[in-house]
Amino acid sequence: MELNQLTIHELQEKIKNGQTSATQIVESVFSRIGVVEERVHSYIRLMKDQALSAAKKADEDIKIGAIKPLTGIPLALKDIVCTKGIPTTCGSHILHNFVPPYDATVVEKLRDAGAVFVGKANMDEFAMGSSTETSWFGVTRNPWDLERIPGGSSGGSATAVAADECIASIGSDTGGSIRQPAALCGVVGLKPTYGRVSRFGLIAFASSLDQIGPFTKDVEDCAIMMNVLAGYDPRESTSVQAEVPDYRQFVGKDITGWKIGIPKEYFIEGIDPEVAASVKKAIAVIEKCGGQCVDISLPHTEYCLAVYYIIAPAEASSNLARYDGVKYGLRTSEARDLLDMYKKTRTQGFGNEVKRRIMIGTYALSSGYYDAYYKKASQVRALIKQDFAEAFKKCDVILTPTTPTPAFKIGEKMDNPLQMYLSDLFTISSNLAGIPGISVPCGFTAAGLPVGVQFLAGHFEEGKLIQIASAYEKNANLAKRRPQL
Amino acid sequence: MEFETVIGLEVHAQLLTDTKIFCNCSTKFGGTPNSHACPVCLGMPGVLPVLNKKVVEYGMKMSLATNCTINKSCSFARKNYFYPDLPKGYQISQYAYPLSEHGYVFLEVDGAQKKIGITRIHMEEDAGKLLHDEHNPVSYVDLNRAGVPLIEIVSEPDMRTPTEAADYLKRLHEILVYLEICDGNMEEGSFRCDANVSIRPKGQEEFGTRAELKNMNSFRNVQRALEYEVKRQQYIVENGGKIVQETRLWDDAQGVTNSMRSKEEAHDYRYFPDPDLVPIIVDDAWIEVMRKELPELPMAKRERFVKDYQIPAYDAGVLTADKALSNYYEEVVRLCASPKAASNWVMGDVLRFLNEERRDIRNCPVTAASLAEMIRLIEDGTISGKMAKDIVEEMYKTGSAPKTIIAEKGMVQITDEGALLKTISAIIDANPNQLQDYRGGKDKLFGFFVGQVMKATQGKANPQIVNELLKKMLAG
Structure with missing residues (x-):
C-alpha cells in the first residue's frame, strides 16, 4: 500500500513509530495527483508549496514529539471554505479572483491540529448542484467510472478521497452535498448537526441549512476529523454551545438492543433496484449486529423537496446579492452606469443553475408571494422537524438509502433540473430538520458503482452515527476495492 | 375647503x-x-x-x-x-x-x-x-x-x-x-x-x-x-x-x-x-436592570426644577432642553445656593455668549464653579450686579476665575462708608447749584449725584450704600 492510500489512523501509527514522515506522506499524495488529477479533476487549485512547507513544519513537530490529532495529514478543502491569502472561488466565475483576508474557523482548527492542506477541491458553483457539473472550472469525474458524475456539490472533496489524492477532506452539505457524493464515490461522509461545526468562513449558500463536514476513507477517520471540527464558535450566532464528546470512543462500540427506524417513505418505487438490494443487505448486517429494525413513518417526507427548493433559493437569492462587482470578485469592464454594471457583472459572473435559483428565491420572497411560498415552506419545515422528533421517540437511529440511484452519466441530467433535484431526495430532510446524517459505503452495483447507506440521528447525536456506522463497517465485510485509474 | x-x-x-x-x-x-x-x-x-x-x-x-x-x-x-x-x-x-x-x-x-x-x-x-x-x-x-x-x-x-x-x-x-x-x-x-x-x-x-x-x-x-x-x-x-x-x-x-x-x-x-x-x-x-439605569428624563427634570428651584416653567424648559446645560445649571445652584440668580445668569448671559458663537455648553469657558463664585460675590456685596456683567463677559473671554479678574482690574466694590462719605462731601461741595435745586424740590437731581459718585469711584461704589449716604447728606 502506498502512503496516500492509508487512513488517518493508519498514518498516525506510522508517524508515531517513525516509519514515515509528513513530507513523505505529502509527496506520495502529490505523486498520485500527478498521475490521476488530469482525468479526475478533483481540484480547482493545488497548494503544493504550502503543503510541503507545512509538512516540513509537521516533521519538526514530530521530531520533538509534539504530535497533534492531524499532524502531517494531507487534507483537501472544498473551495467554499475561505483560506487566508489563497483564492477561494466557490466554483464561480464571479469569485474567480477572490482572495480572502481570513481563514474559516474550520481551516484554523484543522491547521492548529497539524493538518496539511493539499488544495482547494472542485464543487458545483456556490454548492448548487448534485453533480459538480456546474463548476466554472469544469466537471469532476467519478473515479469509479470517468464517464460518470461524482455527485455534488462537494464532488471534488469526495473524489480526492476516493482517488487517494488526499487522506481526508472537508465538504459542505446544504441538502446532501456531502452524503450524496460520498455515496456515489464510495467514501464516508458526515453532515453534522446544524450548529455543531462553525460556519464562519463558509461561503453561504442557504444559511439555515449549510453545514461543514468531513469525507474520510473509514468511520474511525470520520470520528478523528469530527474531534477537530466540532465545537462552539463565538463568531457564529447559530453555533451551539453543546459539549463535544470524544467521537473516537464510539468507534467499535456495540449496538446491541438499538432500535433502527426504517421509514416507509424512503423505500419507495423508483429507487434503483441495485441500490435497494444493497441497502436491504445493510439492514440485515445491522440486525446481525444486534440492531432491531422498527417501521417508522416520516409523514411529511413528500414535501421535503418542495420546501427545500423554496427555502434554499430564497436564502441564496439574498446571500448572493453581495456579488455585485463593487467590492471584490468579477466586475464587468463594459458598464454604462451602475445598474448596467450590476446586470452585466451578474450575468457574466453566475452560471445558469445559480441564476435559476436566484430567480426562484427572489420570486418566493416577493411581495404578494411570500406567504404562499416562503412562509408556507417555513411552516411545513417545522412539521418535518416534528416528524423526526416523533420518530426518534421510537428509535435510536434511522436507516435509509443515501441516494435513489448510483452515479449517473455526465450531462445526463443537466437539461432536466427536476431530475437532478431528485438525487437529493433522501438527504434533504435532515438539513431541513437540522439533524446529523452519515453516508457509509454499502456495496457496489454490478457495473462497479458504489452505493451508500445513510444513518440519521437526533440533534447532537453524531456519536450514535459513528457508533452504528462503525459497527456496520466492521460487520459488513465488504470487499476492499479501489477505483482503477 | x-x-x-x-x-x-x-x-x-x-x-x-x-x-x-x-x-x-x-x-x-x-x-x-x-x-x-x-x-x-x-x-x-x-x-x-x-x-x-x-x-x-x-x-x-x-x-x-x-x-x-x-x-x-x-x-x-x-x-x-x-x-x-x-x-x-x-x-x-x-x-x-x-x-x-x-x-x-x-x-x-x-x-x-x-x-x-x-x-x-x-x-x-x-x-x-x-x-x-x-x-x-x-x-x-x-x-x-x-x-x-x-x-x-x-x-x-x-x-x-x-x-x-x-x-x-x-x-x-x-x-x-x-x-x-x-x-x-x-x-x-x-x-x-x-x-x-x-x-x-x-x-x-x-x-x-x-x-x-x-x-x-x-x-x-x-x-x-x-x-x-x-x-x-x-x-x-x-x-x-x-x-x-x-x-x-x-x-x-x-x-x-x-x-x-x-x-x-x-x-x-x-x-x-x-x-x-x-x-x-x-x-x-x-x-428591570435597564429601567434602573434610566436617568431622570427631561419632563421629570423640568417639573423638579419648577418645584425645587422655584423658577418659572419657561426657565425650566430652557434649562432642561439640553442635558449638559441642566447639569451645568444644577452645579451652579449647588455651589451658590441661589437658584433664581443662577437661572438668570445662565439663561441671560452664559447662553447668550454661547449662542453668539454657536458654542456648546460642554465647551463653555465659564465653569459652573466660577459662575457660582461670581454670584456669591454679588450676594456678599463684593461686586455689584453691574460690575458682574462686565466680569462675566471677561470670564467668558479669558476663562479666568472672577476673583482673578476682580484683582487684575481692581474691580472690588467700595463699601467703606468713611471713604464714600469723603467722596460724596467733595461732590456736594463742588456742585452747590444742583444741591440748592435738589433741596428746592428737583428730586430728579438725585440721579445726577449718584452718577457723579459712580464716576468718581469708577463705578466701584456699592450703589445701595451710595444711595443711603447721599439721601442723608443731600437732606442736610
Whole structure:
C-alpha cells in the first residue's frame, strides 16, 4: 500500500513509530495527483508549496514529539471554505479572483491540529448542484467510472478521497452535498448537526441549512476529523454551545438492543433496484449486529423537496446579492452606469443553475408571494422537524438509502433540473430538520458503482452515527476495492 | 375647503456604542475612508454577524423612556436591495418582530398635553456612504458607517401641524441625548428623520394619500419641508388634482420638495428572517436592570426644577432642553445656593455668549464653579450686579476665575462708608447749584449725584450704600 492510500489512523501509527514522515506522506499524495488529477479533476487549485512547507513544519513537530490529532495529514478543502491569502472561488466565475483576508474557523482548527492542506477541491458553483457539473472550472469525474458524475456539490472533496489524492477532506452539505457524493464515490461522509461545526468562513449558500463536514476513507477517520471540527464558535450566532464528546470512543462500540427506524417513505418505487438490494443487505448486517429494525413513518417526507427548493433559493437569492462587482470578485469592464454594471457583472459572473435559483428565491420572497411560498415552506419545515422528533421517540437511529440511484452519466441530467433535484431526495430532510446524517459505503452495483447507506440521528447525536456506522463497517465485510485509474 | 394635516415621522438615531452592531469595528465618525471596516461590515463572503448586546440595551432604554412595551422575543430580518453603499446587498433590520411597540410621548400643544403614539422601535444597521468625484465620472464607497447601529422610531400619524412634528422631533431628540445613547447630531446624520404627510378635508376619518419626505437635516428644515408640502398638497387638491403616493426629497436651497420615486418605482424589499441571527429573548429581569439605569428624563427634570428651584416653567424648559446645560445649571445652584440668580445668569448671559458663537455648553469657558463664585460675590456685596456683567463677559473671554479678574482690574466694590462719605462731601461741595435745586424740590437731581459718585469711584461704589449716604447728606 502506498502512503496516500492509508487512513488517518493508519498514518498516525506510522508517524508515531517513525516509519514515515509528513513530507513523505505529502509527496506520495502529490505523486498520485500527478498521475490521476488530469482525468479526475478533483481540484480547482493545488497548494503544493504550502503543503510541503507545512509538512516540513509537521516533521519538526514530530521530531520533538509534539504530535497533534492531524499532524502531517494531507487534507483537501472544498473551495467554499475561505483560506487566508489563497483564492477561494466557490466554483464561480464571479469569485474567480477572490482572495480572502481570513481563514474559516474550520481551516484554523484543522491547521492548529497539524493538518496539511493539499488544495482547494472542485464543487458545483456556490454548492448548487448534485453533480459538480456546474463548476466554472469544469466537471469532476467519478473515479469509479470517468464517464460518470461524482455527485455534488462537494464532488471534488469526495473524489480526492476516493482517488487517494488526499487522506481526508472537508465538504459542505446544504441538502446532501456531502452524503450524496460520498455515496456515489464510495467514501464516508458526515453532515453534522446544524450548529455543531462553525460556519464562519463558509461561503453561504442557504444559511439555515449549510453545514461543514468531513469525507474520510473509514468511520474511525470520520470520528478523528469530527474531534477537530466540532465545537462552539463565538463568531457564529447559530453555533451551539453543546459539549463535544470524544467521537473516537464510539468507534467499535456495540449496538446491541438499538432500535433502527426504517421509514416507509424512503423505500419507495423508483429507487434503483441495485441500490435497494444493497441497502436491504445493510439492514440485515445491522440486525446481525444486534440492531432491531422498527417501521417508522416520516409523514411529511413528500414535501421535503418542495420546501427545500423554496427555502434554499430564497436564502441564496439574498446571500448572493453581495456579488455585485463593487467590492471584490468579477466586475464587468463594459458598464454604462451602475445598474448596467450590476446586470452585466451578474450575468457574466453566475452560471445558469445559480441564476435559476436566484430567480426562484427572489420570486418566493416577493411581495404578494411570500406567504404562499416562503412562509408556507417555513411552516411545513417545522412539521418535518416534528416528524423526526416523533420518530426518534421510537428509535435510536434511522436507516435509509443515501441516494435513489448510483452515479449517473455526465450531462445526463443537466437539461432536466427536476431530475437532478431528485438525487437529493433522501438527504434533504435532515438539513431541513437540522439533524446529523452519515453516508457509509454499502456495496457496489454490478457495473462497479458504489452505493451508500445513510444513518440519521437526533440533534447532537453524531456519536450514535459513528457508533452504528462503525459497527456496520466492521460487520459488513465488504470487499476492499479501489477505483482503477 | 378647510384641510387637516396628518403627519407621522420615522426617526433614525445612531447609537453611541463603541463598536458596530455586528462586528468589533469602531463607530467613530470620520476617519480615513474604509479604515473602520472589517470583513464582516464589508460583507465579504462567508463572514457572519454577531449582535452587539449594547445595541439591544440602548434600544431597551429608549423603549422604556418612550413608554413602549418591549417584546419578550424579537428578531432580525433582511431588507434586500442593491446599492453600492450596502455591502451585503441587504440591510439587517427588524420587520415582523421589532424590539418594542405601542409607546407614546406627550407634547404641549396650545397649553394642553397631547399624546403622540409610537408604533414601534426597531434596531438595524446603517449603510455606508458614496463619495462622488466632482471632476471625473467616478464614485467611491466609504464603508466606515456601514454597520453602525441605528434605532428607528416610528410614530403613529398623530401630528396635525408641522410645528407639532418639529416639537415631537425635539422631544425624541432630548430623550435620546438624556439617555446618552445618541449624540443627536443632525448635521453629521446621527439623528435623521423622514416624514409621512397627507391632508384630508376637516372632519374626514379616512387618511389622504401620503407623500414621504426625505433629506431634511435640521429641525427647521423638517418644519419648512412639511409646511411646503402641506401647501403643495392643498394647492393640488384645491385645483382638482390628485395626490400621488411617492417619495419626495426636500431641496433646502430652493425650499421645495421634488419627486424622487413613485409608488410604482418603490423597492420590493423581500423581507425575510435573517437565518444568520437567532431571536433575542428579553426577560423581565433584564428589563428591570435597564429601567434602573434610566436617568431622570427631561419632563421629570423640568417639573423638579419648577418645584425645587422655584423658577418659572419657561426657565425650566430652557434649562432642561439640553442635558449638559441642566447639569451645568444644577452645579451652579449647588455651589451658590441661589437658584433664581443662577437661572438668570445662565439663561441671560452664559447662553447668550454661547449662542453668539454657536458654542456648546460642554465647551463653555465659564465653569459652573466660577459662575457660582461670581454670584456669591454679588450676594456678599463684593461686586455689584453691574460690575458682574462686565466680569462675566471677561470670564467668558479669558476663562479666568472672577476673583482673578476682580484683582487684575481692581474691580472690588467700595463699601467703606468713611471713604464714600469723603467722596460724596467733595461732590456736594463742588456742585452747590444742583444741591440748592435738589433741596428746592428737583428730586430728579438725585440721579445726577449718584452718577457723579459712580464716576468718581469708577463705578466701584456699592450703589445701595451710595444711595443711603447721599439721601442723608443731600437732606442736610
